[in-house]
Amino acid sequence: MDDKVILLVEDNADDEALTLRALKKNNIKNDVVVAHDGVEALDYLLGAAGSAGRQPHSMPQLVLLDLKLPRVDGLEVLRRLRADPRTHLLPVVVLTSSKEERDLVNSYSLGANSYVRKPVDFGEFTEAIRQLGLYWLILNEAPPAKGT
Amino acid sequence: MSLRDWPIRQKLTAMLVLSSGLVLLLTSAALVGYQYWSFRQTMRSTLSVRGSILATNSTASLAFANDADARELLSALRADPHIVAAALYDRNGRLFATYPGDLPGGALPAAPGPDGYRFQRGNLIGFQPVAEAGGQRLGTLYLASDLAAVDATLRLSGVIAVAVLTVALLAAYLLSRVLQGAISQPVLMLAETARAVSDRRDYSVRAAKLGEDELGVLTDAFNHMLSRIEAQDRALRESKEGLEQRVAERTHELEERNEALRHNAAQLLAANTELDAFAYSVSHDLRAPLRSIDGFSQVLLEDYAAQLDEAGRDSLRRVRAATQRMGTLIDDLLKLARVTRVEMRTEFVDLSVMAREIAAELQRATPDRQVEFAIAQGLEARGDARLLRVALENLLGNSWKYTAKRTKPKIEFGSIEENGGRAFLVRDNGAGFDMRYADKLFGVFQRLHSVSEFEGTGVGLATVRRIITRHGGRIWAEGAVDQGATFYFTL
Structure with a gap:
């Protein structure tokens, strides 16, 4: 039972490496699972639609979700997670480049717990990751675990 | 139809015939009246002359009371058929002899009236004194004449007057028919022109001028008025046509502009949609490489600082400063785009x-x-x-x-x-x-x-x-x- 996993949904390899580095620099030791697009993320969380019988993994403690993703985009992933009782209460932080108004509105409308814009400055980015980890992994009480 | 509504030709004819008829009637009446009066005067003087002669001849009969002689004298009156009765009275006013002999009693006055001749009860009567040469009155002669002669004369005069009147009226009528044209013709032509103008709105017609009298002046004035109306009408029509044309031009212009505006609006909408997609894409995609450049420069500075000299580290710092600036530029541009959208x-x-x-x-x-x-x-x-x-x-x-x-x-x-x-x-x-x-x-x-x-x-x-x-x-x-x-x- 691994309830300390962070699911990072990120298609950009650079951003993935930098996010992992920022987590490491902030001494966040949780396991990080990376999904490279929306389909992978949904497979991990809800089980593949095509491979019936496969049990999904246990729920991660936090999902860091990019919005612009290949195949199924972040907002669609969020919509499906909120529609499923197993992931209905899962903490999802949108971590993306844009602060377009409609992205913000759509994310919160679909039930995002938080919306963080990735700063260009790596120092600021590291600081944002630090605060995210502090809040969601330590300070925040997670909803009761569901699943198997 | 009252007189007021008669056609002017009939009015003029009636006026001429009536006035000439009235004049003729008055003239004829005066003539007939005068004739009647003078005929009666002549009749009276004729009867008085005859009475005087008869009275002079009767003196002997009355003086000697010879009634047969007197009757003989009176019967001479038979020559005049108009004498209806005659009588001789003696000095005392008693009837002495009568004419005609079979005259019924009471047809004569019982006693002689006052001397003189007068018209009485449809007859002309007269009492003539019979006197001797010395002045001694012997009696009175009575004469009565009917007025058939006067009536006949009067009837003839009347017939002549009526005939003259008829002929004169006919002549007046024919003459007026000819003469009234001088007045009615220009008036009728004016009326005809006016009707043509009002019926057809044709201001180009003109009334023909027939003389230099007042009607000629009227015709001139009317034609002048028509000319001015025609000119004004033409000007009005022209300006109306010009106006219509300008309205049509403006409408066309407006339609073209509307079309252009619609076209522009569609283009603008397309451009805005494109800009929207562009801005969204910029917001997401342009910043990601900057983060990589900045992030990995930082990685180099942190992990490989020992392998870099000061110039290398300075270069990396410049790279990082440039990415910051690039990030700010992108953010500001997005703000500008948002302001538009x-x-x-x-x-x-x-x-x-x-x-x-x-x-x-x-x-x-x-x-x-x-x-x-x-x-x-x-x-x-x-x-x-x-x-x-x-x-x-x-x-x-x-x-x-x-x-x-x-x-x-x-x-x-x-x-x-x-x-x-x-x-x-x-x-x-x-x-x-x-x-x-x-x-x-x-x-x-x-x-x-x-x-x-x-x-x-x-x-x-x-x-x-x-x-x-x-x-x-x-x-x-x-x-x-x-x-x-x-x-x-x-x-």
């Missing part, structure tokens, strides 16, 4: 309150600066509150930035009268600008200062201008180098 929500906005809030924020962000703000009270405008805030933030932010090197920085927000309307202004005593480059102030990426002198991307004032333009307003600036700057805008 965002839907306007018009409401009343208290710009004074807004300016004070922005000033407080600026002060909070840089607490160590001492800037004097002079913000006028109660400046209100209609507009989109969020966009107006962005505009004011940029203008006040600029003033804040460009007064950084002043010892007594001052920033003012107020309004002035401008062409009957109101213009708002933001004034500072900062670095100012050269008026020669005033037109460059509001262009995208146009800067009048270097980045090392004053931070900035050159997008702020372009954003402000776009906001003011979207509100239908105008923005302009005044300033001088080191003398501060004033930005005016209307909404």
Whole structure:
């Protein structure tokens, strides 16, 4: 039972490496699972639609979700997670480049717990990751675990 | 039909016939009357002459009371069929002899009346004294004549008068038929012309002039009036046609412009949609590589600092500074694009309150600066509150930035009268600008200062201008180098 996993949904390899580095620099030791697009993320969380019988993994403690993703985009992933009782209460932080108004509105409308814009400055980015980890992994009480 | 409505020909004919008829009638009546009167006078004098002769002849018979002789004398009256009765009275007024012999009693006056001749009961009667040569009266002669002769004469005169009247009236009628034309003809022609004008609205017809009398003058005046009406009618029609043509031209022009506007609006919509997609894409995709450049430069600086000399580390720092600047530029450009795309929500906005809030924020962000703000009270405008805030933030932010090197920085927000309307202004005593480059102030990426002198991307004032333009307003600036700057805008 691994309830300390962070699911990072990120298609950009650079951003993935930098996010992992920022987590490491902030001494966040949780396991990080990376999904490279929306389909992978949904497979991990809800089980593949095509491979019936496969049990999904246990729920991660936090999902860091990019919005612009290949195949199924972040907002669609969020919509499906909120529609499923197993992931209905899962903490999802949108971590993306844009602060377009409609992205913000759509994310919160679909039930995002938080919306963080990735700063260009790596120092600021590291600081944002630090605060995210502090809040969601330590300070925040997670909803009761569901699943198997 | 009353006399008033008769055709003028009949009126004229009737007038001529009536007046000539009346004259003739009066003349005939006078003539007949005179004839009647003179005939009666003649008759009386004739009877009196006959009475005188008969009386002179009767003196012997009366003097000797010889009645047979007297009857013989009276019977001579048989020659005159009009004498209906005659008698002789003696000195004492007794009937002595009568004519005719079989005269019924009572047909004669019982006693002689006063001497003299007079008309009485349809007859002419007379009492003639019979006297001797010496003057001794012997008796009285009575004569009675009927008036058949007078009646016959009178009847003949009447018939002649009626015949003359008839012929004269006929002649007058025929003559008037000919003469009335002189008056009625021009009048009828005028009437005919007037009818043609009123029926057909044909102002080109003219009445023919038949003489130089008053009717001729009337015809001239009428024709002159028609000419003027015709000219005015033509002018009216021409101006109406011109007007119609101009209306048609304008309508056509308007339709073309409408079409062009529709076309432009469609193009604008397409452009906006494209811009929207572009901005969204920029927002997501353009920043990601910058993060990589900055992030991995930092990785190099942190993990490989030992392998780099100072020049290498400086280069990496420059790379990082450039990415920061690039990030700011992208953010500012996106703001500018958003200002264009965002839907306007018009409401009343208290710009004074807004300016004070922005000033407080600026002060909070840089607490160590001492800037004097002079913000006028109660400046209100209609507009989109969020966009107006962005505009004011940029203008006040600029003033804040460009007064950084002043010892007594001052920033003012107020309004002035401008062409009957109101213009708002933001004034500072900062670095100012050269008026020669005033037109460059509001262009995208146009800067009048270097980045090392004053931070900035050159997008702020372009954003402000776009906001003011979207509100239908105008923005302009005044300033001088080191003398501060004033930005005016209307909404």
